[in-house]
């Protein structure tokens with residue numbers, strides 16, 4: 001297993017994410033051990049040469065990373081990535097059983113942030129992404145920021161070292177769309193950062 005389920009209290013995670021008095025972000029450290037994290041990082045790096053620099057401005061957000069997205073996810077050749085896809089799907093379902101959602105993650109993003117770069121400024125993820133978003137941190141030590149708006153009002157920071165999983169609420173229903181968390185990765189980054197991002201949108205299955 002790459003994901004250490006003992007590090008995750010799924011009841012608590014589900015309760016907190018969909019408790020609308022919270023901001024809807026839960027970051028859990030040490031979910032992926034050092035060796036699996038290195039294997040995953042190595043496998044993810046094999047995709048970096050196909051990654052493209054993200055446009056500097058995206059809506060109101062500014063961003064500084066290279067990325068590549070697999071939608072639908074398909075079957076990447078690297079065993080480590082196949083394992084994490086399978087394990088994350090199971091984890092998504094386990095949280096879904098507790099939080100009343102279904103579907104199957106159908107987007108895998110890989111983000112490569114350079115050391116010294118400016119990260120990504122506060123933004124909400126797209127409304128089409130549903131239920132749950134997860135960022136699996138494979139490299140880096142940049143805290144994960146959460147705030148109220150594009151100006152970082154009331155910012156708080158979660159420890160999100162390599163090996164962490166950051167879970168983010170996404171809307172399960174139309175009524176929940178207004179509660180999508182504003183989040184950011186603040187530069188200048190002390191270390192390179194590499195993450196795997198899992199998302200689900202029913203529109204991608206259509």
Ligand SMILES: O=C(O)CCC(=O)C(=O)O
Nearest residue numbers: 111120125135183185195
């Ligand atoms: O790098 C991360 O962990 C988050 C990326 C992000 O905010 C996004 O893709 O919307």
